[in-house]
Amino acid sequence: MKTIMDPSEGHSATHTATQPHPFWVMVRKEIAGHIRSWRFLVLLLLILLTFWGSISVAMSNIREVLGNVKDPDHLFLYLKLLTTTEGTLPPFHVFLNFLGPILGISLGFDAINSEQQNGTLTRIMAQPVYRDNLLLAKFVSALTLVGSLLLTLSLLMIGGGILITGVLIEAEEVFRIIGFTILCTVYVGFWLGLSIFLSILFKQASTSALTAIGIWLFFTVFYQIIINLVAKAFMPGANELAQMELFQYNDLFLNLLRLAPSQLFTDATTTLLMPSVRSLGPLTMEQMAGAIPSPLPLKESLMIVWPQVSGLIAATTLCFAAAYYLFMRREIRG
Amino acid sequence: MNHPIIELKRLTKRYRDFKAVNELDLTVTKGEIFGLLGPNGAGKTTTILMMMGLTEPSSGTAHICGFNATKDPISVKRLVGYMPDSVGFYDTMTALENLMYVGELNGIPREEVEERALATMELVGLYGDAIHKKTAAYSRGMKQRLGLAEVLIKDPEVIILDEPTLGIDPSGVKEFLTLIVRLSREKGLTVLLSSHHLHQVQQVCDRVGIFVKGELLAEGNIDTLSNRLFAEKSYEIEIGLVNGIDLPWKDETEMLQMETVQRVTVEDRIIGITSSADVTPDIVRFFVQKGYDVNSVHKKEYGLEEIYEKYFENNITENIDQ
Numbered sequence: 001m002k003t004i005m006d007p008s009e010g011h012s013a014t015h016t017a018t019q020p021h022p023f024w025v026m027v028r029k030e031i032a033g034h035i036r037s038w039r040f041l042v043l044l045l046l047i048l049l050t051f052w053g054s055i056s057v058a059m060s061n062i063r064e065v066l067g068n069v070k071d072p073d074h075l076f077l078y079l080k081l082l083t084t085t086e087g088t089l090p091p092f093h094v095f096l097n098f099l100g101p102i103l104g105i106s107l108g109f110d111a112i113n114s115e116q117q118n119g120t121l122t123r124i125m126a127q128p129v130y131r132d133n134l135l136l137a138k139f140v141s142a143l144t145l146v147g148s149l150l151l152t153l154s155l156l157m158i159g160g161g162i163l164i165t166g167v168l169i170e171a172e173e174v175f176r177i178i179g180f181t182i183l184c185t186v187y188v189g190f191w192l193g194l195s196i197f198l199s200i201l202f203k204q205a206s207t208s209a210l211t212a213i214g215i216w217l218f219f220t221v222f223y224q225i226i227i228n229l230v231a232k233a234f235m236p237g238a239n240e241l242a243q244m245e246l247f248q249y250n251d252l253f254l255n256l257l258r259l260a261p262s263q264l265f266t267d268a269t270t271t272l273l274m275p276s277v278r279s280l281g282p283l284t285m286e287q288m289a290g291a292i293p294s295p296l297p298l299k300e301s302l303m304i305v306w307p308q309v310s311g312l313i314a315a316t317t318l319c320f321a322a323a324y325y326l327f328m329r330r331e332i333r334g
Numbered sequence: 335m336n337h338p339i340i341e342l343k344r345l346t347k348r349y350r351d352f353k354a355v356n357e358l359d360l361t362v363t364k365g366e367i368f369g370l371l372g373p374n375g376a377g378k379t380t381t382i383l384m385m386m387g388l389t390e391p392s393s394g395t396a397h398i399c400g401f402n403a404t405k406d407p408i409s410v411k412r413l414v415g416y417m418p419d420s421v422g423f424y425d426t427m428t429a430l431e432n433l434m435y436v437g438e439l440n441g442i443p444r445e446e447v448e449e450r451a452l453a454t455m456e457l458v459g460l461y462g463d464a465i466h467k468k469t470a471a472y473s474r475g476m477k478q479r480l481g482l483a484e485v486l487i488k489d490p491e492v493i494i495l496d497e498p499t500l501g502i503d504p505s506g507v508k509e510f511l512t513l514i515v516r517l518s519r520e521k522g523l524t525v526l527l528s529s530h531h532l533h534q535v536q537q538v539c540d541r542v543g544i545f546v547k548g549e550l551l552a553e554g555n556i557d558t559l560s561n562r563l564f565a566e567k568s569y570e571i572e573i574g575l576v577n578g579i580d581l582p583w584k585d586e587t588e589m590l591q592m593e594t595v596q597r598v599t600v601e602d603r604i605i606g607i608t609s610s611a612d613v614t615p616d617i618v619r620f621f622v623q624k625g626y627d628v629n630s631v632h633k634k635e636y637g638l639e640e641i642y643e644k645y646f647e648n649n650i651t652e653n654i655d656q
Binding site: 019020022025026029033036037118119120122123124125126127128129130329331332333 | 379383386388389390408409411412414415416418420421422423424425426427435436438439440441443444481484488
């Protein structure tokens with residue numbers, strides 16, 4: 001009785017290890033639920049297969065790639081493992097561009113509405129826990145899973161690479177790969193946030209799943225087509241434009257494309273995994289003058305991708321804030 | 335010990351133009367079993383949700399154990415166990431895991447939680463195999479019991495049960511209600527249960543509130559309710575005769591001259607008499623003296639069913655009038 005009556009419990013950070021905060025109880029339960037589910041197993045297999053496929057393709061080509069002296073990145077063995085392809089299979093980071101959304105959507109599309117359908121939501125909300133804790137627990141648990149999965153894969157790749165090639169990894173490569181992992185997690189987080197938001201919005205899990213997939217398809221397929229159409233319709237012929245104007249138009253359309261999260265992800269991963277990428281937009285000859293085609297240091301690469309990363313984080317936060325807004329004052333009815 | 339545990343003041347919930355609950359005032363004292371009785375859609379569940387802080391009232395306040403349910407729902411939820419009308423569990427987890435999860439959410443330390451969960455399950459009558467069974471394989475009655483166990487594991491002061499007997503078979507209902515009464519008496523729990531099953535409410539509740547279209551029409555124990563309701567109608571006596579009577583009945587005027595008799599209805603072999611006092615012996619004597627062959631005498635008494643029906647009848651006619 002005492003533990004229940006104690007009002008300080010839940011507000012203070014001084015809780016003992018034997019009495020975890022309800023939030024962590026929820027996170028633990030969510031993670032256990034995900035791991036035991038078939039859904040996660042299928043996703044895991046999917047990711048493992050693509051990872052194995054793209055890495056083995058890269059492995060078989062690695063000798064040629066490393067021997068290519070013209071490529072300024074040819075010394076980064078492990079980054080090359082992640083980005084090399086011979087054309088049959090896209091490299092892992094491109095795969096993740098569309099696997100990430102699937103991962104995020106499938107872990108979140110029924111977060112709230114399935115609980116409501118099963119009648120568990122009312123029960124949980126009748127316990128002394130804050131409402132936002134449930135949302136946050138759903139988000140944190142799925143993201144923890146995805147993060148640790150990706151980190152494990154990266155570490156496996158590094159370990160495997162060291163075993164097979166005998167080449168030691170450099171600190172910069174480690175940081176870049178960890179950065180890449182974090183970026184992927186944030187990207188999955190965006191889709192997770194979006195699908196949790198949709199799971200609150202729609203009462204049926206299938207509706208929210210379909211809507212999430214629809215949004216994803218729109219951004220990966222149709223958005224680019226629409227932007228291209230608009231560009232063709234509005235841009236005067238290239239001959240009539242001065243070079244600066246052409247650049248401005250180009251910039252505008254690139255920025256429009258960057259409203260799609262997948263574009264942000266592609267930009268950011270490319271820069272992180274290919275150190276020689278120095279700009280994500282067009283460069284003039286004047287800007288390029290005197291530049292040596294050499295890899296950029298990690299800090300410079302990070303500077304380039306920073307807008308993309310913060311854009312992704314902002315989009316994730318937006319989804320999450322919308323989910324909060326919908327959920328916090330809604331009537332919980334079974 | 336007579337201070338109110340549940341105190342609702344002018345509690346109102348509007349959904350656009352529709353008033354689900356209209357200026358409800360209700361007080362339940364400690365240790366009482368209160369039955370909220372009403373048809374489907376009367377606003378029972380909405381009222382309960384407002385008490386649990388699961389939905390916000392449009393106006394008015396709900397205080398449970400002294401805490402405002404809208405502003406401080408966490409404190410209320412620590413002390414109140416709520417069982418919704420459709421109990422659902424995480425089907426991939428066993429019953430014990432489900433119960434332990436709720437226990438932990440209530441801040442029961444991890445080393446204690448299993449022990450307490452097992453004790454609570456025994457209390458509600460779940461033993462043996464049932465403990466480690468997945469809840470997906472549970473029957474409705476077992477789920478209801480597990481729901482009660484979950485309400486009790488937090489050691490509440492108040493338990494609120496929304497349609498607790500829905501979907502269980504009659505013997506199960508009886509057992510379940512006896513269990514609730516026993517627990518309430520043993521632990522001094524205050525119980526609020528909602529139902530549209532008057533018989534069940536009649537069996538267990540100390541006090542009943544009749545709730546129709548968002549308004550509490552009457553409140554009190556069953557005697558006071560029937561007295562208040564049938565004050566003007568009082569007694570109805572039905573006399574059954576062996577032979578039918580020709581209409582108009584020749585003795586009707588004489589019958590009406592009797593003191594207290596208000597109305598006489600004749601329907602072939604059955605004569606209904608309404609009177610403001612219990613004059614059954616006089617009426618029987620009257621019939622015998624007139625030489626009628628009295629076959630049966632039936633004095634109507636009002637139970638909850640009549641009370642309930644009367645309210646709903648009025649309700650229905652009002653609807654038609656509108």
